[in-house]
Amino acid sequence: MSFPPVEKQMSVIKRGTVEIVPEEELIEKLSKSKAENRPLKIKLGVDPTRPDLHLGHSVILRKLRQFQDLGHEAILIIGGFTAMIGDPTGQNKTRPPLTAEEVRDNAETYITQAKKILDEHKTTIVDNNDWLGSMTYMDVVKLASKLTVARMIERDDFSKRYQNQEPISLHEFLYPLAQGQDSVYLRSDVELGGTDQKFNLLVGRELQKSDGQEPQVCLMMPLLVGTDGTMKMSKSYDNYIGIDEPASEVYGKCLSIPDELIYPYFELVTDVSTDELTAIQTKAVQDPRNAKHDLAFTITRMYHGKQAAIDAKNHFEQTVIQKNIPDDAPAFTFNPGSTHRLMDIIADANLSPSNGETKRMMKQGGITLDDKKINDPNFEITFQKGDELHLKVGKRKYGRLIAQ
RNA sequence: GGGGGGAUACCAAAGUGGCCAACUGGGGCAGACUGUAAAUCUGUUGUCGUAAGACUUCGCAGGUUCGAAUCCUGCUCCCCCCA
Numbered sequence: 001m002s003f004p005p006v007e008k009q010m011s012v013i014k015r016g017t018v019e020i021v022p023e024e025e026l027i028e029k030l031s032k033s034k035a036e037n038r039p040l041k042i043k044l045g046v047d048p049t050r051p052d053l054h055l056g057h058s059v060i061l062r063k064l065r066q067f068q069d070l071g072h073e074a075i076l077i078i079g080g081f082t083a084m085i086g087d088p089t090g091q092n093k094t095r096p097p098l099t100a101e102e103v104r105d106n107a108e109t110y111i112t113q114a115k116k117i118l119d120e121h122k123t124t125i126v127d128n129n130d131w132l133g134s135m136t137y138m139d140v141v142k143l144a145s146k147l148t149v150a151r152m153i154e155r156d157d158f159s160k161r162y163q164n165q166e167p168i169s170l171h172e173f174l175y176p177l178a179q180g181q182d183s184v185y186l187r188s189d190v191e192l193g194g195t196d197q198k199f200n201l202l203v204g205r206e207l208q209k210s211d212g213q214e215p216q217v218c219l220m221m222p223l224l225v226g227t228d229g230t231m232k233m234s235k236s237y238d239n240y241i242g243i244d245e246p247a248s249e250v251y252g253k254c255l256s257i258p259d260e261l262i263y264p265y266f267e268l269v270t271d272v273s274t275d276e277l278t279a280i281q282t283k284a285v286q287d288p289r290n291a292k293h294d295l296a297f298t299i300t301r302m303y304h305g306k307q308a309a310i311d312a313k314n315h316f317e318q319t320v321i322q323k324n325i326p327d328d329a330p331a332f333t334f335n336p337g338s339t340h341r342l343m344d345i346i347a348d349a350n351l352s353p354s355n356g357e358t359k360r361m362m363k364q365g366g367i368t369l370d371d372k373k374i375n376d377p378n379f380e381i382t383f384q385k386g387d388e389l390h391l392k393v394g395k396r397k398y399g400r401l402i403a404q
Numbered sequence: 405g406g407g408g409g410g411a412u413a414c415c416a417a418a419g420u421g422g423c424c425a426a427c428u429g430g431g432g433c434a435g436a437c438u439g440u441a442a443a444u445c446u447g448u449u450g451u452c453g454u455a456a457g458a459c460u461u462c463g464c465a466g467g468u469u470c471g472a473a474u475c476c477u478g479c480u481c482c483c484c485c486c487a
Contacts, residue, residue, distance in 0.1 A: 259443095
């Protein structure tokens with residue numbers, strides 16, 4: 001196979017990229033690769049701590065995919081070993097290490113989801129437990145001698161924790177070394193990571209150098225801001241859009257992002273061409289409503305297909321804009337002639353976490369039955385044969401109460 | 405090894421014998437508004453109970469007291485300083 005011209009490759013590679021360290025070396029590597037007709041080894045390490053992939057993860061996986069499409073070799077490292085250490089990056093507390101079984105289960109779901117983004121036939125998947133797990137204490141000691149304590153604690157996350165009198169376990173210092181060792185073992189040419197991974201990626205360079213290898217180039221992608229518009233997308237902040245979520249969820253969540261995020265999302269998590277991006281940039285400002293609907297549609301289509309995206313769009317317009325009860329609202333059936341208290345129905349249907357919460361919502365007008373607000377906690381319904389009542393609990397929970 | 409500080413609800417953080425289901429902020433939830441599930445404003449936020457009230461909750465286990473998040477004893481965990 002032959003590789004595209006280096007400039008062409010660089011323009012693909014640089015889309016959305018924050019920093020390439022050092023850029024010249026990447027150009028050299030690409031030229032050499034093209035001349036020798038040899039693909040570069042592109043490394044991406046992931047720790048299967050949380051198996052649910054969201055758009056934040058997709059940024060980096062998509063970058064890996066772009067390298068694949070350019071003809072390079074994608075190596076996805078499942079951090080079976082490193083997950084058991086716990087990456088301290090950006091953490092304000094020690095991560096709970098996972099057990100071997102958890103890691104295995106998570107890894108499996110991770111891979112299944114990652115294949116939605118990567119070219120599955122061209123991806124090499126490895127587990128770093130295969131080489132890290134067999135290192136001896138002495139190997140580790142030798143490795144540890146290559147980095148100083150001063151170098152470690154100058155890291156932002158560590159120094160903050162240190163200043164705040166929060167614990168830093170010694171083993172957390174070993175994490176970057178383990179990740180770096182992966183690069184040495186695989187002889188990677190490029191390693192991908194988020195901007196927060198810079199330290200870890202650079203350690204890989206140093207270890208490779210001291211091993212006599214040509215050091216890898218580090219490529220940093222921005223951290224995708226979550227739907228709240230301030231923090232990075234993360235499951236623990238609950239500001240994420242999962243790639244496995246139902247289409248209507250994806251669509252709705254995309255619409256809930258702040259307007260300023262429209263462009264970055266298009267750039268980082270969709271396939272729209274660079275030409276289109278320019279147009280989007282102006283549209284995002286002049287017509288944010290439609291630009292955002294375009295975004296929601298594009299993203300939903302990527303993971304669920306066109307038809308599902310159309311349905312999701314309709315669903316959104318029906319329920320959120322026109323405030324109708326969706327057709328697919330869960331149905332609950334009752335015997336004709338029977339009488340039930342609405343609060344009990346809501347509790348049985350699991351539409352509210354507690355009766356206290358239901359009462360609160362009733363007081364605040366958050367519960368409607370056939371468009372009538374129900375404020376009385378003792379409100380009762382006697383069902384007649386053929387009844388179908390539309391129940392809405394809060395903003396987003398629905399039920400159809402059917403007597404038959 | 406020695407000395408000091410700390411552990412409170414989802415998170416942060418007040419409270420140091422009854423007025424504490426616990427100030428406040430964030431988050432969550434709801435309402436109004438909106439192109440939007442955004443922003444903003446308002447309300448609300450342990451469980452059960454229509455309510456009155458009952459029950460569980462302030463690191464863990466005991467104890468003192470009419471009454472404890474608050475006092476005592478033991479334990480566990482964390483942080484800092486000195487060595």
